Amino acid sequence: MGRARGRLRVYLGAAPGVGKTYAMLGEARRARERGRDVVVGLVETHGRPLTAELLDGLEVLPRKTITHRGVAFTELDADAVIARRPRLALIDELAHTNVPGSKNAKRWQDVEEILDAGIDVLSTVNVQHLESVNDVVERITGVPQRETVPDEVVRRADQVELVDMAPEALRRRLAHGNVYPPEKVDAALSNYFRVGNLTALRELALLWVAGTVDEQLDRYRAEHGIAGTWEARERVVVALTGGPEGDTLVRRAARIAARTKGADLLAVHVTRGDGLAGADPANLARQRTLVESLGGTYHQIVGDDVPRALLDFARGVNATQLVLGASRRGRFAQVLSRGVGVTTTAMSGPIDVHMVTHEEVRRGRRRMSRSRAALTRERRLAGWCLAGLGLPALTALLVPFRDSVTLPSEILLFLLMVVGVALAGGLWPAITAAFGAFLLLNYFFTPPLKQWTVAEGQNWVALTVFVVVAAMVSAVVDLAARRTREAANAGADAEVLAALAGHVLRGESALPSLLARLRETFGLASVTLLERTGAPGPADQAEPEAWRIVGVAGGPPSSCPGAADTDVVIDDRLVLAARGRLLEASDRRVLEAFAAEAAVALRQERLRAEAEKARPLAEADKMRTALLAAVSHDLRTPLASAKAAVESLRTTEIDWSPQDRDELLATADESLARLDRLVANLLDMSRLQAGALGLTLQPVALEEVVPRAVDDLGPLAGRIQGEISMELPEIEADPALLERILANLMSNAVRYSPPEAPVVITASRHGPYAEIRVIDRGPGIPPEAHDRVFMPFQRLGDRDNHTGVGLGLALSRGLAEAMGGTLTPEETPGGGLTMILTLPIASRAGDGMIGGHGDGVTRETA
Numbered sequence: 001m002g003r004a005r006g007r008l009r010v011y012l013g014a015a016p017g018v019g020k021t022y023a024m025l026g027e028a029r030r031a032r033e034r035g036r037d038v039v040v041g042l043v044e045t046h047g048r049p050l051t052a053e054l055l056d057g058l059e060v061l062p063r064k065t066i067t068h069r070g071v072a073f074t075e076l077d078a079d080a081v082i083a084r085r086p087r088l089a090l091i092d093e094l095a096h097t098n099v100p101g102s103k104n105a106k107r108w109q110d111v112e113e114i115l116d117a118g119i120d121v122l123s124t125v126n127v128q129h130l131e132s133v134n135d136v137v138e139r140i141t142g143v144p145q146r147e148t149v150p151d152e153v154v155r156r157a158d159q160v161e162l163v164d165m166a167p168e169a170l171r172r173r174l175a176h177g178n179v180y181p182p183e184k185v186d187a188a189l190s191n192y193f194r195v196g197n198l199t200a201l202r203e204l205a206l207l208w209v210a211g212t213v214d215e216q217l218d219r220y221r222a223e224h225g226i227a228g229t230w231e232a233r234e235r236v237v238v239a240l241t242g243g244p245e246g247d248t249l250v251r252r253a254a255r256i257a258a259r260t261k262g263a264d265l266l267a268v269h270v271t272r273g274d275g276l277a278g279a280d281p282a283n284l285a286r287q288r289t290l291v292e293s294l295g296g297t298y299h300q301i302v303g304d305d306v307p308r309a310l311l312d313f314a315r316g317v318n319a320t321q322l323v324l325g326a327s328r329r330g331r332f333a334q335v336l337s338r339g340v341g342v343t344t345t346a347m348s349g350p351i352d353v354h355m356v357t358h359e360e361v362r363r364g365r366r367r368m369s370r371s372r373a374a375l376t377r378e379r380r381l382a383g384w385c386l387a388g389l390g391l392p393a394l395t396a397l398l399v400p401f402r403d404s405v406t407l408p409s410e411i412l413l414f415l416l417m418v419v420g421v422a423l424a425g426g427l428w429p430a431i432t433a434a435f436g437a438f439l440l441l442n443y444f445f446t447p448p449l450k451q452w453t454v455a456e457g458q459n460w461v462a463l464t465v466f467v468v469v470a471a472m473v474s475a476v477v478d479l480a481a482r483r484t485r486e487a488a489n490a491g492a493d494a495e496v497l498a499a500l501a502g503h504v505l506r507g508e509s510a511l512p513s514l515l516a517r518l519r520e521t522f523g524l525a526s527v528t529l530l531e532r533t534g535a536p537g538p539a540d541q542a543e544p545e546a547w548r549i550v551g552v553a554g555g556p557p558s559s560c561p562g563a564a565d566t567d568v569v570i571d572d573r574l575v576l577a578a579r580g581r582l583l584e585a586s587d588r589r590v591l592e593a594f595a596a597e598a599a600v601a602l603r604q605e606r607l608r609a610e611a612e613k614a615r616p617l618a619e620a621d622k623m624r625t626a627l628l629a630a631v632s633h634d635l636r637t638p639l640a641s642a643k644a645a646v647e648s649l650r651t652t653e654i655d656w657s658p659q660d661r662d663e664l665l666a667t668a669d670e671s672l673a674r675l676d677r678l679v680a681n682l683l684d685m686s687r688l689q690a691g692a693l694g695l696t697l698q699p700v701a702l703e704e705v706v707p708r709a710v711d712d713l714g715p716l717a718g719r720i721q722g723e724i725s726m727e728l729p730e731i732e733a734d735p736a737l738l739e740r741i742l743a744n745l746m747s748n749a750v751r752y753s754p755p756e757a758p759v760v761i762t763a764s765r766h767g768p769y770a771e772i773r774v775i776d777r778g779p780g781i782p783p784e785a786h787d788r789v790f791m792p793f794q795r796l797g798d799r800d801n802h803t804g805v806g807l808g809l810a811l812s813r814g815l816a817e818a819m820g821g822t823l824t825p826e827e828t829p830g831g832g833l834t835m836i837l838t839l840p841i842a843s844r845a846g847d848g849m850i851g852g853h854g855d856g857v858t859r860e861t862a
Contacts, residue, residue, distance in 0.1 A: 014205040017179035020124040025054035078110040095129035095149040127205040142766040167198035175829035234263035265296030282592030383425010387433035422474040430474030515553035525580035526554035642671035699730035699842035709742035722761035752778035777832040
């Protein structure tokens with residue numbers, strides 16, 4: 001008898017270097033100490049001594065050598081592992097692609113064969129190699145991952161263990177040389193291992209593992225037939241009917257969820273299976289927005305049995321609490337039927353049910369607008385005529401033959417007539433016809449004839465059954481007609497709401513577009529959005545001049561509520577007025593959904609306009625205040641130095657030596673040069689603010705511009721180290737401004753770096769952009785101050801008032817953004833600050849991955 005399939009345990013990491021292989025080897029050593037037969041099928045140490053130490057004492061199987069295009073490669077020998085038949089095998093890098101000529105294309109396929117042989121396997125994989133997130137990782141890091149493993153392979157693992165490490169800790173490991181050789185550290189830190197990349201990858205790994213845990217829990221409960229709720233995590237579900245009380249219920253449920261840290265909030269609306277439920281789409285749209293603003297999620301399900309559908313959903317999401325609104329039905333109705341709330345509570349089991357009272361309960365049962373008649377006026381009139389004329393005609397036709405026609409046959413003929421009346425005119429003409437037929441049958445066809453009495457008891461039964469059957473058939477026919485009409489209306493509403501949803505999803509939120517679509521949908525002459533300009537009050541008491549038009553489609557517009565055919569009150573200040581024809585009650589629900597979206601579109605337009613107005617004013621005010629401070633203090637310093645030097649030279653009371661005179665002249669020259677640079681920076685900053693800075697963008701080679709910027713530093717140039725690859729593509733920039741930015745960044749880095757620590761400049765390509773990094777080993781800047789360092793006239797921690805007004809970094813960022821780039825700070829691992837200048841690659845440079853330092857981490861290396 002062969003072994004059962006082996007068990008797979010996968011160590012999942014967010015990035016190379018977090019310690020997956022180390023954790024796998026540690027588990028293998030513990031398994032061997034417990035007496036298990038352990039072999040190493042394939043483990044990559046990547047030259048890491050701590051990882052290599054853990055291999056000592058473990059049995060390592062030889063690898064298989066495969067020659068491809070004249071080059072020898074080594075791969076996992078799956079056949080050797082199966083032939084050895086250990087209890088546990090270690091196989092690193094699950095997503096690895098085998099060399100062409102191997103038995104399987106992917107290493108995970110080798111692992112599947114080993115598992116089928118009954119051998120347990122420990123393996124590793126990084127989140128970027130999972131198929132489902134591969135494209136997301138490429139967008140985050142700019143590095144394509146060509147080696148992937150299907151998610152299902154990892155999800156099928158018996159255990160998935162997350163090997164986690166904070167981004168800062170991983171970068172420190174990298175800086176200390178614990179992950180890559182020293183020559184690769186700077187490239188890795190500057191490219192793949194940036195804090196933002198690592199943080200995003202870590203979140204992806206955590207979310208993927210959390211989803212896997214939920215799946216495992218659901219699978220376990222399904223396999224063991226566990227239908228009850230397991231309170232592993234608090235989940236609060238609030239049921240929405242589409243009524244106005246939903247806002248109260250959502251807020252109440254949010255407060256319940258907030259009492260438990262980490263609790264989930266879910267809102268659910270149950271739509272009847274026939275699609276004919278009378279929920280107000282405007283209320284549901286508003287409540288969905290409210291739920292999402294409170295951090296919850298909105299769900300819509302279909303079910304004819306509302307209590308059962310609610311509880312099935314709650315159990316499906318493993319909810320612990322369910323929030324319902326108190327019944328709006330009257331006491332008599334509650335006696336006849338327990339209602340959704342009472343039924344749900346009785347069936348809820350371990351789920352706590354909260355019945356929340358609201359204003360609608362105190363107001364009593366809400367008057368539901370009656371749907372319009374199922375049949376047209378002409379058909380109802382035809383039904384009354386058929387009942388009034390058809391019954392006498394049928395009676396006259398049957399009276400001569402009453403001796404030859406039995407009473408059951410006569411009852412069936414009258415029943416046929418009643419059904420015909422029901423088909424023609426609906427319920428009430430048919431009920432009237434049923435009672436009329438009862439009287440005619442009694443008078444003309446049941447003994448004693450022409451009397452309103454019935455001699456035989458069985459005839460009473462026959463006539464009574466006739467009336468009941470006639471009434472029931474009439475009700476069914478009328479109900480079918482109503483359902484047909486309601487289904488048609490519901491289908492039309494669904495099409496309109498689907499069009500509205502598409503309008504929102506496509507981003508067509510402009511108010512004129514929305515109003516025009518509403519006008520087209522209902523065939524109206526004009527649709528006007530009105531806003532109250534005075535104090536809120538009843539719409540019917542407002543004067544025309546108290547309203548203004550904020551949006552209109554078609555014409556002529558309505559100047560105030562009441563002047564249109566249909567008004568929809570959105571809130572205290574907004575009213576949607578529709579002119580052209582009267583809209584029926586069923587159309588108002590869709591109209592209210594459009595009105596709610598129109599209000600949102602208006603608010604969005606105003607917020608955008610206010611933001612655009614406020615931005616230049618705020619920037620101008622900030623610049624004006626800072627400029628006054630600079631002129632009153634920082635610009636005075638070099639001016640005072642130059643003035644003092646000149647006055648000293650002009651004095652006749654002191655006989656200056658040639659050496660002293662040269663020193664004073666040098667001081668004056670240096671101060672005036674510094675003053676000239678400060679004024680130039682101020683002028684350039686003002687041009688940037690005014691949008692008047694002239695740019696000449698052209699393809700620029702970094703290996704030409706960087707040396708010139710270094711030369712501009714003069715005596716400080718010796719403190720700069722680095723080499724720009726000749727293979728880097730050209731970038732799109734203004735050469736003079738780029739040189740000025742680099743000189744500013746390097747001089748700033750030299751100023752704050754210790755004398756013995758050089759300033760390093762590197763460059764690499766990331767997709768359509770090039771990154772230039774200026775790295776210093778100075779005191780650095782706290783992360784919370786990274787944005788402040790780019791404020792004009794700001795020198796964080798700099799008490800030397802002779803070094804300028806703090807415009808260098810602000811001007812450098814402004815120049816970079818003017819050229820379509822960015823300038824951002826980042827902590828240097830081990831201490832210091834790294835300024836990252838990002839500029840677009842010139843269009844003629846092509847799309848290939850030329851140069852750069854990002855290639856070294858495209859494969860699994862942990």
